[in-house]
Amino acid sequence: MSNVPEVRPPLPPFTRESAIAKVRAAEDGWNTRDPARVALAYTIDSAWRNRAEFVHGREQIQAFLARKWQKELDYRLIKELWAYEGNRIAVRFAYEWHDDSGNWFRSYGNENWEFDENGLMRQRHASINDAPIRESDRKYHWPLGRRPDDHPGLSDLGF
Template identity: 55%
Template sequence: MAALVPPFDEDSARAKVQRAEDLWNTKDPARVALAYTEDSVWRNRDLFFQGREEIIDFLTEKWQLEKDYRLRKRLFCFSDNKIAVEFEYEFRDEKGQWWRAYGIEHWTFNANGLMQRRDMSANNIPIKEEERMFT
């Protein structure tokens, strides 16, 4: 796979978003963390943390709690070394309740194409199993 590095054009930005979606859907925290710089800064909803080890810890806990996680991302906009995406994902909690999260992420990349900053905002809504979009 070719490296997707800034500056982004529409094709490379779309490819970067697709790679991120594919990677996150592996639900492999260590593998996902390799797409970020060693000192990557994250804001995920109301949590703030930094570095690959904290990313791995966060994702490990996330996917232990969010069963049957499935994510879709769509390119919103891009410029030079930044990409914004809209996303939605579904999961069920430990009680079996299905949820859908809607949100947006802003990404900033270094010259090597690793994400050095990720800011994410999202809202969860409860859904019925028959309302699921990602089966």
């Protein structure tokens, strides 16, 4: 194990521009649907509340994300900056997915994030609601992976 500290720019304290970059980096990471890769953005002892589930540390984060993306198929996410101050960022988000029976959902939520001095997230508090949608009501049609730069964001879509 290396003694070199992990650094994940941009670093706090955040400006509007660096907070937007941090939010987009998080969106891009989650859109990979790669639990091991995503878990690296969090401190070793990161603490989460995701809905009513409490997750602690990278190992649990990785297991949580693996379960999530086994259930939430064809997952596509958009995040948007809501507010920032110092080492904290608040975001709102919406993602679309379907279950193994082909039922589509759009999940809406808010997250509060706190970062350490190296830009790793040490706390994540997420409140999320799932709304059933028809497949024809989907708004996220890009190929799986990173949202294209020219794809509308949440505000543009009226979410």
